[in-house]
Amino acid sequence: MTDITPTTSPRTRHIAMLAFPDCQILDVCGPLEVFSFVNCWLHLTCNPDWTAYRFSVIAERAGPIRTMSGLQIIADHDLVDVGDDIDTLLVTGGIGVDRARSNPVLVDWIRSMDQRVRRIGSVCTGAFLLAEAGLLNGRRATTHWHWCQQLAEEYPDIRVEPDRLAIRDGSRYSSGGVTAGMDLALCMIEEDFGPEATAMVGRWLLVFPNRPGGQSQFNVALHNSSGARRDFRELQSWIDAHPEANLSVDALARRMHMSPRNFARLFEREVRLTPARFVEQSRLEKARAWLETSLSPVEMIAEKCGFGGAEAMRRCFQRNFKVSPLVYRSRFRRAGVL
Template sequence: MAKTLGRSPSRFLRPRTVALLAVANAQILDVTGPLEVFGSANRCLIEKGLRTVPAYRLHILAERAGPVTMNNGLQLVATRAMRGRKEPIDSLLIAGGSGVREARQDEKLIRWIGQAARSARRVASICSGAFLLAATGLLDGRRATTHWEDCAWLAREFPDIRVEPDRIFVRDGKFYSSGGVTAGMDLALHLVEQDWGRAVAVEVARSLVLFLRRPGGQSQFSPHLAAESGREAIRRAQRHILDHPEADLSVPALAAVAGMSPRNFARAFLADTGTTPAKFVEQARIDAARLRLEQSDAAIESIARGCGFGAPERMRRAFHRHLSIDPSSYRKTFSSTLETRHDRASAQL
């Protein structure tokens, strides 16, 4: 049975340590989200008969073992202190959160991260945890990302890092960095797939009721996440765009939906959302097309028309601008309905 998953269980026989560093006032999902992915991988591998013991040994690290207060007031228990650990760290993950600003000033912490990162097989920052990893100097000359709100700050603070603000996660050598909060789960799924293959990653995604891992090149900021305007007229136009990507979404048409003149609408939309109507529309159409590519077997031409692009070539150019991939390749690599994905995974299992 092991061979049917495409990866031999002898890929690594002994459990590997995944250690997630959580400073005080870390973002709780930066900690629990990625660890749950690795924990689900452990369960999946044992249930499928690929292992008799867990593949990953999971630890939360902190300055000292014991309770660590998260930025929402809840506490998690660190199972190990950073110093004095016995087993080597295979994968070092660094959580972000509001506590990162203060933690950056802790020279001993930064020195420990640098030492641990140099000896680990792979190192990943989650969200604003990138600032702690960047402070070690190990990201200088490398590509990285963080939460979209903090990318400009990361670029200013660390000009030697090539910050990629429009990515779910970025890999440069053994160093990984992810966008905001739940993007850490996308990154963790990617790491599991590296170790155990796509079929296992699919099963883990299904068990967590997640979409199959988003590509690292996919934008972490979409119109669905954009802060709504304070003006009801602009909110009405936003909802119309998201609900009807195939419609006429020109400025005059949207101004009519909002009950404003085209000139006033364009100005108000930019002031309230920070982007132009045209850019918002294009991203909304890309999001709609992406979901249809992932969740249906509809023809590319049909999706292009249904999402307002008209010609497939226009959709292809938009995908290249925003996702650096063409629609056909996107579908082939990241797509299909949950049932189809389950059928493929079951065939491999």
């Protein structure tokens, strides 16, 4: 039997989730369910009289809230009904976040709660609400990989780390896309009750207590070339179709009838990536597709995708995804691939 020992006195911690219309329901339910499994374990094993966490959902107005999926959740309290007993405030994300961060009442309330809670955090695009409230200025933070660049551009005082699943910077926390809110909850449980509690919850939920890798494993790099010159758009398509070719700056510059220096400067201006980074992303996406849809040897995939050898591809995967090609295949190989 595992003994869960609190790092402080055995009190009940109040976890509150701030929600809004068109929030992501998994952003709300995922972390709260993770916290609730600590209570389940206590009640089933070592201490049926102690509830480690209690929960509430807060919204601008109490009552039903329609989420992105159309399902409704019930907010227990509105903003003016919140007392001073919240230990941890989490802010959800979802497609309604732009309307939410344009609501000065909501943003001002979040800012005021920073001094009333022990820790405050965001799930997925909920980071935009913390950012709008100024709570992430000068701090490290993350959000869903698709919106990391937007977060960094709109709030330049934040040090955005796109590949992280969860980040703590002082009393401010943030997590990546959707299910990463569960990783954030596990991190908080470890702070409260130690690694044994986190391992126990992970076993019960069939998730990694400390998930290896980062968001980049799930990020399919979509080339945004809509604003680029036509000749550069055509070059990007050619690169994607010929990953095995010589794609050095010199070779690409010759293809564009430019000097290497001028080509590199214009490419980065038009595509917002250096030529080398674009080529690497293109080759990585080709390799990912091979690994997900075939059992072809890694050596062959590395050659077809222009890496020059299996070791070079392994280093590239490790650098970008924090896992090897074989581990990536074991996680993401599609059903039906024998």
